[in-house]
Amino acid sequence: AQSVTQLDSQVPVFEEAPVELRCNYSSSVSVYLFWYVQYPNQGLQLLLKYLSGSTLVKGINGFEAEFNKSQTSFHLRKPSVHISYTAEYCCAVGGTYKYIFGTGTRLKVLA
Amino acid sequence: GAVVSQHPSWVICKSGTSVKIECRSLDFQATTMFWYRQFPKQSLMLMATSNEGSKATYEQGVEKDKFLINHASLTLSTLTVTSAHPEDSSFYICSASEGPQANQPQHFGDGTRLSIL
Numbered sequence: 001a002q003s004v005t006q007l008d009s010q011v012p013v014f015e016e017a018p019v020e021l022r023c024n025y026s027s028s029v030s031v032y033l034f035w036y037v038q039y040p041n042q043g044l045q046l047l048l049k050y051l052s053g054s055t056l057v058k059g060i061n062g063f064e065a066e067f068n069k070s071q072t073s074f075h076l077r078k079p080s081v082h083i084s085y086t087a088e089y090c091c092a093v094g095g096t097y098k099y100i101f102g103t104g105t106r107l108k109v110l111a
Numbered sequence: 112g113a114v115v116s117q118h119p120s121w122v123i124c125k126s127g128t129s130v131k132i133e134c135r136s137l138d139f140q141a142t143t144m145f146w147y148r149q150f151p152k153q154s155l156m157l158m159a160t161s162n163e164g165s166k167a168t169y170e171q172g173v174e175k176d177k178f179l180i181n182h183a184s185l186t187l188s189t190l191t192v193t194s195a196h197p198e199d200s201s202f203y204i205c206s207a208s209e210g211p212q213a214n215q216p217q218h219f220g221d222g223t224r225l226s227i228l
Contacts, residue, residue, distance in 0.1 A: 009152075032214045043117065043204055043219035044155075051214045090154070094213030098145070101154040 002027040002093050006102035010083045014110050015083055021076040021105045023065075023091035032094040033074040038104070047089075050074065061085075068073055083109045114138055115207050117220025125199060130223055132190045132223045134205030143205030144188035145217060146180060149202040161188055162211060195227045 004022045013019045025031060032051050036044035048059025055067040064109060065076045086109045092099040121210040122130055134144060145164050147155040153179035159175075161167040169175045177199075179191040188207070192199055202224050206217035 002113070002153075005147070034216065040220070041120070041224070043221040044206075046216055046218070049216055059181045098156075098157055098160060098213065101218060103152070 002029075002100045002101050003032070004093050004102035006091055006105050008105045009103070010106040010108060012108045012110055013081060016080050018079050019077070020106065021079050021089050021091075021107065023074045023076065023102060024081060025050075025074065025093045027057055027072075027093055031079070033067060034066075034092040034094065034099070035059065035063070035076050036092065037087050038090060038092045044090060046075070056060050081109050082108070086108050113216075113218040115141075115205065115218045115220040117205050117223055119223060121224045121226075123226045123228065124195065127194055128227075130192045130195055130224075130225060131204070132203055134188045134207065134220050135191070136186045136207045136218070139207075139209060140185040141188070141209065141220075142185065142212045143208050143215075145206045145208075146178070146188075146190050147204045147206070149204060149222075155204065156189075156209055160211070163211060171199075192225065195225070197227045200225055200227045 003026045034049045035047040038044045047063050050057045050067045058064045088104045090104045091102040100107050116135045118133045146158045149155050159167045159169045160174045161180050163185050167180035182188040204222040206219045208215040209216045
């Protein structure tokens, strides 16, 4: 069985500050890990994915995440954020034929 | 690329009405489509998985007679909420991928907010 934990329901950060959104997973099989962003009343947009290979994954808009197998984590990072990045960020693990999603982290960028 | 269109975006209807939601992949062939339900402040919950030309596979606890899924072509899947009641009010999101394997990224529609009066 697989599960995903996003411990932070909301993360406030000032504009241009760095941010890290945490994601921990558990899985008994090989994992594929994804980060999505969801803006209000919209679907999910893929930010980045880890399938295999390099543990540091770079995605759109300068986001990156590092797959850490020993800590079963896949934290999302951004060196500097803009107000427009205020949204819900969802981590997902795919292990068999489907995804399991975390409960999401609301990133609120303050001016 | 990889655009998924979901329609309608918002539906308000009376109790007892059946509602159909469409999910289309616009620029790729979606072998597999997924239907999710999302309650406020909760994670996406997978309802069912459909492969083109096959019957949908429903997750435990999801009534297949209540939520009818049709995936008749590589670009279109529909979810019909039959005889909808207020408890069916929710945000429904579809996604599509080019294969059933979990390493295939899913591309999501913008969701349908369903409100049953």
